[in-house]
Amino acid sequence: MKINGVAAVTGVAFTLLSTTSSFAVTEISWWHAMTGANNEVVEQLSKEFNESQSDYKVVPVFKGTYPETLNAGIAAFRAKQPPTIMQVFDAGTGTMMAAEGAIKPVADVLAMGDKPFDKSQYLPGIVSYYSKPDGTMLSFPYNSSSPILYYNKDIFQKAGLDVDNPPKTWNEVWEAARKIKSSGAAPCGFTSTWLTWIHTENFAAWNDYQWGTNENGIADLNVELKINAEPFVKHFQALADLAKDGTFKYGGRTSEAKQVFLAGECGLFTESSGGLGDVVKSGMNFGTGMLPYDTESQNMIPGGASLWVFGGKSDEEYKAVAAFFNFLSQTDIQARLHQVSGYLPVTLAAYEKTKADGFYEKNPAREIPIKQMMGKAPTENSKGVRLANLPQVRDILNEEYEKMLAGDQTAQQALDNAAQRGNKAIQEALGN
Amino acid sequence: MTPRVVFPNKILPYLLLAPQLAITLIFFYWPASQALYQSMLREDPFGLKTQFVWFANFRKVLADPNYVNSLYVTVVFSVATTVVAMAVALLLAVMADKVVRGRGIYRTLLIWPYAVAPAIAGMLWLFLFNPSIGSLSYALRAMGIAWDPLLNGNQAMVLVVAAAAWKQISYNFLFFVAGLQAIPRTLIEAAAIDGAGETKRFWTIVFPLLAPTTFFLLVINTTYAFFDTFGIIHAVTGGGPGKATETLVYKVYNDGFVNLILGDSAAQSVILMAIVIALTAVQFRYVEKKVHYG
Numbered sequence: 001m002k003i004n005g006v007a008a009v010t011g012v013a014f015t016l017l018s019t020t021s022s023f024a025v026t027e028i029s030w031w032h033a034m035t036g037a038n039n040e041v042v043e044q045l046s047k048e049f050n051e052s053q054s055d056y057k058v059v060p061v062f063k064g065t066y067p068e069t070l071n072a073g074i075a076a077f078r079a080k081q082p083p084t085i086m087q088v089f090d091a092g093t094g095t096m097m098a099a100e101g102a103i104k105p106v107a108d109v110l111a112m113g114d115k116p117f118d119k120s121q122y123l124p125g126i127v128s129y130y131s132k133p134d135g136t137m138l139s140f141p142y143n144s145s146s147p148i149l150y151y152n153k154d155i156f157q158k159a160g161l162d163v164d165n166p167p168k169t170w171n172e173v174w175e176a177a178r179k180i181k182s183s184g185a186a187p188c189g190f191t192s193t194w195l196t197w198i199h200t201e202n203f204a205a206w207n208d209y210q211w212g213t214n215e216n217g218i219a220d221l222n223v224e225l226k227i228n229a230e231p232f233v234k235h236f237q238a239l240a241d242l243a244k245d246g247t248f249k250y251g252g253r254t255s256e257a258k259q260v261f262l263a264g265e266c267g268l269f270t271e272s273s274g275g276l277g278d279v280v281k282s283g284m285n286f287g288t289g290m291l292p293y294d295t296e297s298q299n300m301i302p303g304g305a306s307l308w309v310f311g312g313k314s315d316e317e318y319k320a321v322a323a324f325f326n327f328l329s330q331t332d333i334q335a336r337l338h339q340v341s342g343y344l345p346v347t348l349a350a351y352e353k354t355k356a357d358g359f360y361e362k363n364p365a366r367e368i369p370i371k372q373m374m375g376k377a378p379t380e381n382s383k384g385v386r387l388a389n390l391p392q393v394r395d396i397l398n399e400e401y402e403k404m405l406a407g408d409q410t411a412q413q414a415l416d417n418a419a420q421r422g423n424k425a426i427q428e429a430l431g432n
Numbered sequence: 433m434t435p436r437v438v439f440p441n442k443i444l445p446y447l448l449l450a451p452q453l454a455i456t457l458i459f460f461y462w463p464a465s466q467a468l469y470q471s472m473l474r475e476d477p478f479g480l481k482t483q484f485v486w487f488a489n490f491r492k493v494l495a496d497p498n499y500v501n502s503l504y505v506t507v508v509f510s511v512a513t514t515v516v517a518m519a520v521a522l523l524l525a526v527m528a529d530k531v532v533r534g535r536g537i538y539r540t541l542l543i544w545p546y547a548v549a550p551a552i553a554g555m556l557w558l559f560l561f562n563p564s565i566g567s568l569s570y571a572l573r574a575m576g577i578a579w580d581p582l583l584n585g586n587q588a589m590v591l592v593v594a595a596a597a598w599k600q601i602s603y604n605f606l607f608f609v610a611g612l613q614a615i616p617r618t619l620i621e622a623a624a625i626d627g628a629g630e631t632k633r634f635w636t637i638v639f640p641l642l643a644p645t646t647f648f649l650l651v652i653n654t655t656y657a658f659f660d661t662f663g664i665i666h667a668v669t670g671g672g673p674g675k676a677t678e679t680l681v682y683k684v685y686n687d688g689f690v691n692l693i694l695g696d697s698a699a700q701s702v703i704l705m706a707i708v709i710a711l712t713a714v715q716f717r718y719v720e721k722k723v724h725y726g
Contacts, residue, residue, distance in 0.1 A: 074478055251564070389691065
């Protein structure tokens with residue numbers, strides 16, 4: 001009996017000790033929306049960080065799609081149980097920025113770390129997108145991407161198009177698409193994912209057209225949409241006309257059209273640079289090019305997602321976050337992330353290293369999104385787009401685009417409706 | 433008529449009821465009151481700024497043309513789903529009732545789809561009718577039908593109605609079979625001897641005697657179409673194209689969880705709650721009485 005008792009006491013003591021020893025380690029949770037190969041990257045990075053030191057531990061938790069993750073974070077905040085770090089997609093940036101009391105700016109968090117925070121080493125286009133108008137960096141860019149043009153070389157060949165020179169302007173795209181359709185090389189000429197992100201927001205920035213007032217919401221969230229202006233109408237009327245005989249094929253509101261392109265149904269395709277992995281995997285004989293423009297190209301705005309830090313945590317936790325973000329910023333890690341996943345590197349050093357390694361000579365498609373983003377110094381039309389309720393406004397646009405593509409309304413009507421409904425929703429979201 | 437049973441103990445009945453009352457309070461009244469409270473608030477997604485606005489959210493929701501549209505969509509969707517699900521189930525039940533050999537196998541197979549989860553059922557139909565990869569959409573196109581539920585609102589509606597009805601047919605089938613078995617053979621045989629044909633026998637004897645079952649199923653199917661079809665719509669159309677398949681329940685989700693307008697969403701769910709209560713009241717008031725009239 002006595003021996004058993006001693007054993008039990010030792011056992012209890014041992015358990016207690018082993019749990020208390022983990023008290024020294026500060027745990028921080030990281031809610032994210034990455035699936036498949038990208039999820040493996042998240043797990044791998046967390047593991048490497050946890051093994052690289054013994055003070056902090058990052059615990060990644062998958063929370064569903066981008067909107068689901070954002071909602072889970074918001075619900076958790078309301079229940080006073082928010083995670084430390086949360087991944088939020090580009091469209092949710094305005095929602096997070098509007099919630100000043102809920103978050104802690106990444107600039108403040110990094111200032112609490114061991115290393116001084118040097119903003120200049122990060123890619124300017126990306127950092128400015130995730131900063132307040134006064135330059136305070138609010139979130140940490142994790143996975144950034146921008147839309148590019150993909151084309152099926154076999155279909156190009158059959159249609160008698162130049163396999164090595166993809167179309168550069170939208171007019172050339174419409175022409176090539178018609179040729180693909182009329183020559184019978186493929187049942188459809190052109191398809192695209194994300195008509196909102198690619199053909200509205202990036203279309204505006206890339207051509208230096210105004211999307212909304214107040215620098216598209218970057219200067220102030222009180223935005224009036226300008227998307228029913230002539231260049232947008234012309235662009236969408238062209239799409240609607242091509243949709244009539246199936247030269248343009250609509251796939252869905254988000255990434256669904258990728259399947260259409262991968263099935264070899266369409267010759268031309270616009271999609272995020274982050275979709276490159278799936279196109280490579282499909283074994284298709286494909287080429288890539290910059291996103292087409294109307295007459296002259298400006299620069300593109302970053303898409304993808306960034307990492308936000310919730311407020312109300314202990315100093316220890318913020319130190320852990322700072323250490324983790326410094327770990328992520330290391331040139332080797334960034335260069336590897338960029339080369340493996342197709343995301344843009346966050347730091348200039350990582351870009352230079354990848355370039356010096358000769359990676360882009362073998363993989364030219366990987367440099368396109370960086371060149372697009374760094375093309376020219378951003379104007380007030382191309383710094384980014386930001387609304388307190390961008391996901392909702394995108395949905396409104398999608399609904400009007402769908403009615404237009406179904407032939408129920410013209411591009412002018414669709415964009416007028418979208419602007420009017422969108423502006424109303426923006427005012428409501430601002431509480432006006 | 434029924435003899436009145438009186439409990440001598442005054443406390444025991446309440447004690448016996450307590451667990452059930454606690455469950456009802458925690459899982460129904462508490463969330464319901466929360467929804468009611470939230471429906472009178474206007475706040476940002478994070479709940480940092482909250483304003484009590486009384487019934488402003490209700491006024492806003494009811495004045496919204498999109499809400500009226502989703503009400504219309506819900507009515508079309510529910511009527512179509514209920515009619516299709518019940519008509520097909522009745523036909524199958526009458527046919528299965530006639531089968532002599534292998535009756536059990538037919539019935540088992542017909543009941544199976546009920547075990548499929550709504551989201552899975554939605555995915556099955558989506559894969560069959562997806563304009564790009566669906567095998568049946570190839571067949572439709574081969575027949576010269578321009579099948580594109582991604583852009584054509586009516587086709588999208590047909591697709592979700594078909595998926596929702598398909599899933600409910602088994603349930604209805606089960607009740608119709610039971611209802612048919614309860615009809616006395618003697619009545620049908622007597623009518624047959626009097627020279628009534630099969631169709632006549634069905635419409636004059638079988639169908640009226642099935643009325644209680646039919647009415648019961650009507651309420652159940654309407655409730656199903658209203659509230660339990662979220663998974664199917666979410667998987668198949670996501671409320672699109674345009675707002676062609678956005679039902680009331682889907683709009684609650686979309687406004688609350690995608691667009692983060694919690695006050696509007698709560699107001700809509702309170703309205704839905706009123707509809708459920710009304711439907712349940714109808715069910716208790718009429719169905720309960722009529723089902724046990726024998």
